[in-house]
Amino acid sequence: MTTHFKMIFTTCKDEAEARTLARALVEKKLAACVNILPNMGSIYMWEGEVAEATEAKLLIKTKSDKMNDVFLTIKELHSYEVPEIQVLEVSTGNLAYFNWMDEVLN
Template identity: 55%
Template sequence: MATPYRLVMTTCSTQTQARDIARHLVTNKQAACVNILPSVESIYMWQGEVTQDNEYKLMVKTHIDFVTAVMETIHRLHPYDVPEIQVIEVCAGSRDYFNWIDEVLN
């Protein structure tokens, strides 16, 4: 069962960057809520070398109608050359929570 709700994920290298993006998304009603998870260890290939960093993971709760705006905001505000942006379709969940998302974003 598909829903119109989406979870958008990204990472930031500092808590300040993560908070700035999260506050912008919520203030501008592009997201109902953003969770910031601290101390995510990332190991990845960058410019031909294995890189290891501690990052902050953002989990953005939004509606399909705002996904493009969320992605554009992340690209505009993010300091990385290639920020992680992954959009996950929410298949099911609490109707009360979905109603709250709708209320916040309208």
């Protein structure tokens, strides 16, 4: 079964920013659901140095045709100069859940 759904990942500086972004995406009907994983440790390169931070990860569940608006909303509301935006194709899953997503996102 092929689907028209995407899972988009981003990180935020803290849980408060993550909640603001998640709520905006759901209220605008750009995401059916956003999971927030708070207090995630991250180690990364930034401006030539190894940096370490505690962040919140967002798992954004959306449809393919809403993806660009999700990107724009993340960039608009995000505090990072270069926010993470990564997309995974959703190839299969619970048909009842996908029907719910279709209903919510229309």
